[in-house]
Amino acid sequence: xxxxxxxxxxxxxxxxxxxxxQSRDFSRGLMRGAVNSILLVGGMAxxxxxxxxxxxxTILR
Amino acid sequence: xxxxxxxxxxxxxxxxxxxxxxxxFAVFLGWMIPGLGHFYARRPVHGAFYFxxxxxxxxxxxxxxxxxxxxxxxxxxxxLLQMLASPITLSLEFxxxxxxxxxxxxxxxxxxxxxxxxxxxxxVLNMIVLCELHRRHEAPNAPGPSDTMRAELKFRPKSDxxxxxx
Numbered sequence: 001x002x003x004x005x006x007x008x009x010x011x012x013x014x015x016x017x018x019x020x021x022q023s024r025d026f027s028r029g030l031m032r033g034a035v036n037s038i039l040l041v042g043g044m045a046x047x048x049x050x051x052x053x054x055x056x057x058t059i060l061r
Numbered sequence: 062x063x064x065x066x067x068x069x070x071x072x073x074x075x076x077x078x079x080x081x082x083x084x085x086f087a088v089f090l091g092w093m094i095p096g097l098g099h100f101y102a103r104r105p106v107h108g109a110f111y112f113x114x115x116x117x118x119x120x121x122x123x124x125x126x127x128x129x130x131x132x133x134x135x136x137x138x139x140x141l142l143q144m145l146a147s148p149i150t151l152s153l154e155f156x157x158x159x160x161x162x163x164x165x166x167x168x169x170x171x172x173x174x175x176x177x178x179x180x181x182x183x184x185v186l187n188m189i190v191l192c193e194l195h196r197r198h199e200a201p202n203a204p205g206p207s208d209t210m211r212a213e214l215k216f217r218p219k220s221d222x223x224x225x226x227x
Contacts, residue, residue: 006125006175010182013118017111017186021193022205026106029205 004048011040084198088191094147095119095187098194111190119146119183123153126176129162139177145184 019033020026052059082102091098096112099105122130131153133140143150164170196203 002171006171007178009121010118010179013114014182014186017114018189020107020110021190024202024205024208026110028208 001048004044007044008041011044012037015040082198084195087194087198091191091194092145092147092187095183095190098191102194102198104197111187115146115183115187115190118186119143119180122176122179122183124176125179126173127168128153128157129168129173130176130180131157132177136177139181142181142184145188146180147187150180150184 015035015037016030016033019031019036020029023029023032084102087098087102089098090101091111094112095115096108096110099108099111131140131143131150133154140150140154162168162173164173193205196205
């Protein structure tokens with residue numbers, strides 16, 4: 001969980017910068033960057049959940 | 062009365078390729094300080110955005126790791142990636158404390174690792190931004206990879222607007 005929190009700012013900034021740099025229009029790039037960030041953070045959270053489940057399969061009960 | 066100018070080269074919305082911009086000098090400036098190349102290329106909004114994001118994440122990495130993020134001896138590959146963010150990395154490498162970092166004692170291992178990753182990510186992002194600067198200079202109006210086909214269809218002229226060829 002700590003790792004996820006530490007890497008959260010990197011995921012958000014990376015998503016935003018990649019979205020803006022890969023788009024012709026700045027505002028549209030910002031929108032796509034926000035989507036990138038959400039996908040990155042969601043993916044990281046999903047991975048963290050998988051790791052937690054692998055360590056202790058009873059956490060969801 | 063004088064008519065108002067309909068087109069002005071000083072406006073930031075004008076295509077970058079129409080101006081005298083030495084693109085490799087702009088790339089060099091962007092490597093020195095993230096976003097500076099975009100300012101030179103008269104794209105101040107992009108420049109400010111990239112500076113805040115990339116320099117911010119680099120500085121955050123240094124703060125989180127308490128200045129131990131740059132270490133060419135312990136993290137050679139990460140150091141090369143951090144060099145992409147700015148040559149300031151090189152001066153930080155020369156100025157760093159060569160003694161024990163106190164990993165696990167005074168400095169948590171996760172904080173050190175996170176700082177290293179922050180600064181390295183800043184370098185990779187700066188590389189992406191420099192590539193975008195060069196690409197946008199070569200083709201100012203070309204759609205980027207994030208501009209989907211659907212968006213392109215939206216901007217494409219309708220078939221009845223296209224003039225028939227003689």
